[in-house]
Amino acid sequence: MSNTNRVYRLAKRPEGTPDHDTFELSEEEIPEPGPGEVLIKTLYLSVDPYMRDRMRDSESYEEPWDVGDPLKGAVVGEVVESNGARFDEGDVVTGELEWAEYATAPGPVLTEVNPDLAPISTALGVLGMPGLTAYFGTREVAQPSAGDTFVVTGAAGAVGSVAGQLAKLQGARVVGFAGSDEKVSFLEDDLGFDVGINYKTTDDYQAALDEAAPDGVDAYFDNVGGPITDAVFTRLNTDARVAVCGQISLYNSEDVPMGPRKLTQVIQSRATVEGLLVSDFEPRFEEGTKQLGQWVASGDISYRETVTEGIENAPDAFLGLFEGENIGKQLVQVAER
Ligand code: NDP
Numbered sequence: 413m414s415n416t417n418r419v420y421r422l423a424k425r426p427e428g429t430p431d432h433d434t435f436e437l438s439e440e441e442i443p444e445p446g447p448g449e450v451l452i453k454t455l456y457l458s459v460d461p462y463m464r465d466r467m468r469d470s471e472s473y474e475e476p477w478d479v480g481d482p483l484k485g486a487v488v489g490e491v492v493e494s495n496g497a498r499f500d501e502g503d504v505v506t507g508e509l510e511w512a513e514y515a516t517a518p519g520p521v522l523t524e525v526n527p528d529l530a531p532i533s534t535a536l537g538v539l540g541m542p543g544l545t546a547y548f549g550t551r552e553v554a555q556p557s558a559g560d561t562f563v564v565t566g567a568a569g570a571v572g573s574v575a576g577q578l579a580k581l582q583g584a585r586v587v588g589f590a591g592s593d594e595k596v597s598f599l600e601d602d603l604g605f606d607v608g609i610n611y612k613t614t615d616d617y618q619a620a621l622d623e624a625a626p627d628g629v630d631a632y633f634d635n636v637g638g639p640i641t642d643a644v645f646t647r648l649n650t651d652a653r654v655a656v657c658g659q660i661s662l663y664n665s666e667d668v669p670m671g672p673r674k675l676t677q678v679i680q681s682r683a684t685v686e687g688l689l690v691s692d693f694e695p696r697f698e699e700g701t702k703q704l705g706q707w708v709a710s711g712d713i714s715y716r717e718t719v720t721e722g723i724e725n726a727p728d729a730f731l732g733l734f735e736g737e738n739i740g741k742q743l744v745q746v747a748e749r
Pocket residue numbers: 460461462541542545566567568569570571572589590591592595635636656657658659660661662688689690691733734735736737738739740741742
């Protein structure tokens with residue numbers, strides 16, 4: 413094991429879209445685990461759209477990072493040293509750790525990953541936070557039932573791809589918006605969506621919806637916001653449910669643009685529009701993970717991962733989220749097990 417630990421730190425706060433100058437890769441010493449801590453070798457790290465918000469100097473549901481702070485996110489890693497923590501060398505764990513090759517953490521903030529149940533990377537995707545977001549957002553907030561039409565944006569991503577499949581399992585007609593023909597084929601051919609719409613080659617979202625969702629929209633899972641959401645709101649049916657999960661089309665905007673005002677549609681439809689924060693469902697994560705694990709094992713839910721190799725390429729993986737470069741969950745593989 414070399415003595416050097418490469419760690420990504422926030423070099424400066426981005427204005428608008430982040431770029432490589434946002435990140436600094438520093439070479440540091442491998443930390444020593446304190447009492448009750450373990451030293452973890454990072455195997456996979458997750459890059460997620462919400463991290464953009466932590467780069468901003470403003471209040472949010474996550475603490476902002478200071479310039480110079482290590483970036484943090486969900487990691488799957490291997491315990492290489494245990495200093496009285498409840499884990500042994502060789503155990504695979506997941507937790508919120510630094511974007512680094514090695515990190516220390518107290519035992520209680522880590523969760524064991526069973527490598528015999530599913531590939532360990534799934535603890536960051538379909539069986540991790542994104543899968544749980546889809547699970548609770550679809551079943552508890554958007555609540556599609558048999559015969560409903562369910563629309564999801566960011567449909568080919570980590571959350572959207574699972575949400576659409578869960579709605580399908582509930583018996584809904586599922587329509588997904590995604591940003592390429594390859595993604596549309598993935599939705600229709602691999603995941604069983606009824607219709608995929610490539611929003612980058614579609615000028616008129618309302619007309620596309622009229623074709624894909626001729627009976628209107630009963631449940632909407634929004635990952636994206638912006639003009640697609642404006643269009644979906646005009647097609648909401650009576651008592652429709654909207655789960656507002658993400659607004660990635662706005663994350664790099666310094667000022668949130670004033671969109672067309674569609675709240676009259678909410679009055680007409682008596683729709684319920686509800687913000688969703690996956691952490692609110694933490695007491696039920698075990699239930700969600702178990703259920704998702706069963707569906708993955710039975711083949712009822714498929715998943716895809718886009719894996720970027722090497723910690724040095726983590727910024728590219730993160731920036732790619734805003735360009736739609738990923739299909740399914742975007743991961744960075746930092747080391748082999
Ligand atoms: P994804 O895997 O879906 O990756 C992001 C995707 O967003 C890209 O692949 C891209 O796909 C799409 N995208 C990027 N920019 C735009 C744009 N301007 N307009 C439309 N689509 C765009 O990420 P996640 O599945 O991890 O997250 C999806 C959403 O869910 C995010 O908004 C995220 O913040 C939110 N989220 C919310 C949680 C909560 O608790 N509320 C928890 C987890 C995630 P394409 O090619 O289709 O453009």
